[in-house]
Amino acid sequence: METMVEIKDLTKTFKRPDGTPIQAVKGISLDIYKGEIFSLLGPNGAGKTTTISMISGLIEPTAGDAKIGGYSIREQPIKAKQLMGVIPQEVALYPQLTARQNLEFFGKMYGLWGKELNRRVDEVLELIGLTDRQKDRVQTYSGGMKRRVNIGVGLLHRPALVYMDEPTVGIDPQSRRRILDTVLQLRDEYGMTVLYTTHLMEEAQELSDRVGIIDHGDIIALGTQGELIQQVGEQDRLILNVGRQPVSAELLKELQDHIEGVTHAMYDPPGSGENSHSDRGLITVTATRGRRALPEILHRIAEAGLEVQSVEVREPDLEAVFLNLTGRALRD
Amino acid sequence: MKKLWTIAWKELYVRFTDRNLMLIMIATPLALSTIMGLAFGGLGGGSSPVTRIPVLVVNHDAGSEFGVNYGDIFLSILVPGTDGAAAAGELPACSLDGGTKTGTESDQFSLQELTAAQAFGAEQAEALVREGSIPAPAADPGSAAYVDSAARSAVERGLYAAAIIIPEDFSRQLSFSPASPDTGRTQVTVYADPGRPISAGIIGSIARGITNQIATGNIAIAATLGELQASLGGPAMGQAAANIDFASAFACAFDPGSSTISIDRQMVRRAQQENRAALVLVVVGSAQAMFFAMFTAQFGVLNMHWERRGWTLQRMLISPTPRSIIMGGKLVGVFISVVSQLVVLLLALTLVGSLLQGRFILIWGDQPLLILIAILAASLAVSGFGMLLAGLVKSPEQASVFTSALNIGLAALGGSFGFTLPKAISQLSMVYWGRTTFEMLAVGNSDIWVNVLVLVLQGAVMYAIGLLLFNRRFENV
Ligand SMILES: Nc1ncnc2c1ncn2[C@@H]1O[C@H](COP(=O)(O)OP(=O)(O)OP(=O)(O)O)[C@@H](O)[C@H]1O
Ligand SMILES: [Mg+2]
Numbered sequence: 026m027e028t029m030v031e032i033k034d035l036t037k038t039f040k041r042p043d044g045t046p047i048q049a050v051k052g053i054s055l056d057i058y059k060g061e062i063f064s065l066l067g068p069n070g071a072g073k074t075t076t077i078s079m080i081s082g083l084i085e086p087t088a089g090d091a092k093i094g095g096y097s098i099r100e101q102p103i104k105a106k107q108l109m110g111v112i113p114q115e116v117a118l119y120p121q122l123t124a125r126q127n128l129e130f131f132g133k134m135y136g137l138w139g140k141e142l143n144r145r146v147d148e149v150l151e152l153i154g155l156t157d158r159q160k161d162r163v164q165t166y167s168g169g170m171k172r173r174v175n176i177g178v179g180l181l182h183r184p185a186l187v188y189m190d191e192p193t194v195g196i197d198p199q200s201r202r203r204i205l206d207t208v209l210q211l212r213d214e215y216g217m218t219v220l221y222t223t224h225l226m227e228e229a230q231e232l233s234d235r236v237g238i239i240d241h242g243d244i245i246a247l248g249t250q251g252e253l254i255q256q257v258g259e260q261d262r263l264i265l266n267v268g269r270q271p272v273s274a275e276l277l278k279e280l281q282d283h284i285e286g287v288t289h290a291m292y293d294p295p296g297s298g299e300n301s302h303s304d305r306g307l308i309t310v311t312a313t314r315g316r317r318a319l320p321e322i323l324h325r326i327a328e329a330g331l332e333v334q335s336v337e338v339r340e341p342d343l344e345a346v347f348l349n350l351t352g353r354a355l356r357d
Numbered sequence: 358m359k360k361l362w363t364i365a366w367k368e369l370y371v372r373f374t375d376r377n378l379m380l381i382m383i384a385t386p387l388a389l390s391t392i393m394g395l396a397f398g399g400l401g402g403g404s405s406p407v408t409r410i411p412v413l414v415v416n417h418d419a420g421s422e423f424g425v426n427y428g429d430i431f432l433s434i435l436v437p438g439t440d441g442a443a444a445a446g447e448l449p450a451c452s453l454d455g456g457t458k459t460g461t462e463s464d465q466f467s468l469q470e471l472t473a474a475q476a477f478g479a480e481q482a483e484a485l486v487r488e489g490s491i492p493a494p495a496a497d498p499g500s501a502a503y504v505d506s507a508a509r510s511a512v513e514r515g516l517y518a519a520a521i522i523i524p525e526d527f528s529r530q531l532s533f534s535p536a537s538p539d540t541g542r543t544q545v546t547v548y549a550d551p552g553r554p555i556s557a558g559i560i561g562s563i564a565r566g567i568t569n570q571i572a573t574g575n576i577a578i579a580a581t582l583g584e585l586q587a588s589l590g591g592p593a594m595g596q597a598a599a600n601i602d603f604a605s606a607f608a609c610a611f612d613p614g615s616s617t618i619s620i621d622r623q624m625v626r627r628a629q630q631e632n633r634a635a636l637v638l639v640v641v642g643s644a645q646a647m648f649f650a651m652f653t654a655q656f657g658v659l660n661m662h663w664e665r666r667g668w669t670l671q672r673m674l675i676s677p678t679p680r681s682i683i684m685g686g687k688l689v690g691v692f693i694s695v696v697s698q699l700v701v702l703l704l705a706l707t708l709v710g711s712l713l714q715g716r717f718i719l720i721w722g723d724q725p726l727l728i729l730i731a732i733l734a735a736s737l738a739v740s741g742f743g744m745l746l747a748g749l750v751k752s753p754e755q756a757s758v759f760t761s762a763l764n765i766g767l768a769a770l771g772g773s774f775g776f777t778l779p780k781a782i783s784q785l786s787m788v789y790w791g792r793t794t795f796e797m798l799a800v801g802n803s804d805i806w807v808n809v810l811v812l813v814l815q816g817a818v819m820y821a822i823g824l825l826l827f828n829r830r831f832e833n834v
Contacts, residue, residue, distance in 0.1 A: 081675045083671055107677045133360065133363045136677065
């Protein structure tokens with residue numbers, strides 16, 4: 026397998042305004058192979074953007090280095106940068122300019138001029154489906170359309186490698202679907218290598234050939250989805266909806282400690298974190314051969330005076346891997 | 358290099374397609390200047406912004422062999438009530454107190470409105486030294502050199518806008534003598550405060566005007582006397598010359614209602630009328646242009662903070678483009694914006710001035726190359742200032758809190774708002790240096806190099822410090 030990106034001991038320490046250091050990335054090492062979609066999966070503040078910023082030459086690493094197609098980002102940044110397209114987490118466009126003007130401007134920054142530039146811009150507009158709106162100012166676009174232009178800019182110079190930093194944040198399901206399809210298209214039709222960051226397990230699951238799970242600036246797991254899930258073993262996740270009834274810490278402890286096979290129990294109150302349902306309180310229990318433990322779990326909950334409204338059993342997935350490794354849900 | 362121009366061009370494009378911004382950059386200063394021009398200069402009434410220019414008149418004139426003292430006449434024209442030898446105190450009814458002006462002539466300057474002249478002699482010089490306003494001159498107290506030097510110091514200290522020195526041989530040289538029918542050469546010296554070029558320019562032309570009138574008056578008299586001589590013969594003419602009431606003759610030369618020496622009066626009137634609206638536009642316009650140029654420059658440079666916030670700066674930085682090209686492109690873009698703004702403003706004000714005047718006039722003077730140099734120097738200074746601010750602030754919000762206050766402060770210091778502060782204080786502000794450069798050029802003074810040097814140095818130093826701070830602050834973007 027040919028290596029596209031070789032990250033070695035990459036470290037970034039920021040200084041807070043009060044002078045105390047904060048280690049955003051703690052010496053990570055990993056390889057990204059040519060032609061694969063590699064997902065960096067981690068919760069907010071895990072260090073995903075900081076990592077991308079370092080390997081795209083935007084910020085200087087405190088220590089370590091990354092080689093892009095063999096070029097060190099520290100020693101030969103211009104050569105390395107020429108190989109990559111970066112799609113930032115923010116929509117980085119000039120709202121006063123039209124989509125076409127934005128594409129042309131950034132195209133020139135990548136050394137595209139004249140006819141070549143025009144052809145590439147037309148191509149990209151086609152790809153992101155905005156050919157008919159190209160003459161409108163970006164400030165008149167919807168959020169999803171802006172995101173598409175944002176992606177388009179990163180693809181203009183047909184890079185061999187694309188970084189995408191949470192490209193689907195805050196947009197409607199239809200636009201998200203489009204973007205995910207584009208990512209797959211980039212690998213399958215254009216043979217590009219994609220580094221995709223997200224805090225959504227479903228996206229990583231759908232897209233990636235390999236996944237790196239990052240938490241508090243550390244890569245805590247790395248491999249294909251199959252490899253990662255094997256780490257968890259036969260653990261199922263049981264998700265019990267108890268509505269708006271209060272759940273005590275004693276109950277969770279009882280479930281975790283006194284039922285055979287249960288390794289972990291936690292509670293998401295209604296409306297907390299990604300649990301946007303305001304009338305669904307969720308108890309999540311992780312258990313080996315979860316279906317066998319279910320009657321006992323239901324019994325204990327009933328004894329505590331709670332009524333279970335629905336039960337869902339999930340096979341092992343990346344969420345379970347994260348939970349297993351950190352004791353926290355990804356969505357925290 | 359191509360990329361640098363791409364960035365600069367994008368900068369300009371975004372700036373000049375923003376209608377609100379254009380309103381601030383061009384329309385506002387233009388409207389303000391025009392309104393003030395109309396109010397003070399154009400359509401009659403009102404007082405000139407340049408009024409009561411403080412000026413000293415030092416008269417060393419020893420008089421002529423016929424007992425005529427043109428120096429005293431000169432003095433009495435500017436300082437009513439001085440004991441002119443010939444006028445013996447009283448000036449004629451057509452004197453310059455404005456009393457004889459009629460409604461139709463109200464758009465004229467009178468010398469009284471324009472200047473606040475003061476006779477200056479040994480006594481006044483010693484008084485200034487005593488109260489510590491000026492250093493004691495090296496010459497003997499009471500000597501002509503002492504008074505001259507004191508007058509000069511008073512102007513240098515900004516106490517007066519100008520000092521007019523009438524030399525000892527003034528009358529002798531100007532007097533007609535049968536032996537030498539040509540009048541001689543004599544030199545009236547004007548010390549002027551370069552910090553008040555308009556006032557200095559006005560005083561200069563007044564001094565020239567009065568001297569010319571005395572000289573031409575003398576030529577006219579010489580002609581008359583020549584005729585007298587021819588018809589009468591004999592030595593009576595010396596006596597006759599001494600009997601002519603010069604004071605009233607020349608004083609009336611400045612009165613619109615008088616027809617004593619009509620040609621000269623016309624000349625003086627026309628010169629002042631011509632200058633009037635244009636002068637106001639120059640004074641107000643140059644100050645406003647500097648003031649608004651500061652905003653443009655700051656807006657442009659501080660825009661880097663917004664580009665950082667909006668990630669477009671990062672997007673440029675992750676492209677294979679060196680950081681220096683990106684910064685260079687932005688700064689070139691800002692610089693060209695400011696230059697264009699100043700060029701457009703100066704052209705537009707020329708147009709306004711011409712419209713007010715009813716015919717085309719070059720209100721900024723007729724030295725295009727020097728005007729361009731002044732524009733470039735001023736643009737460099739204000740963009741350097743913008744860069745310094747961008748380096749000093751953490752965020753664009755922080756900048757917007759105090760840039761306006763800072764600009765208004767600098768503009769007030771520099772004399773943008775109609776009142777002038779002591780020169781030493783004004784000089785702290787780049788608005789002062791920019792404004793006075795344009796004013797100097799407007800009155801035909803091409804000696805702008807000190808100003809240009811100050812502007813360029815200020816700009817360069819602030820650019821350097823600002824860039825250093827900015828780069829250090831945003832190492833990690
Ligand atoms: N310029 C900076 N100065 C100080 N701290 C920073 C800076 N940039 C990031 N951090 C900190 O570094 C940590 C990692 O941030 P980073 O943006 O890389 O996270 P992330 O994984 O991209 O999160 P998200 O999913 O929210 O985008 C956070 O704790 C953040 O507060
Ligand atoms: Mg991020």
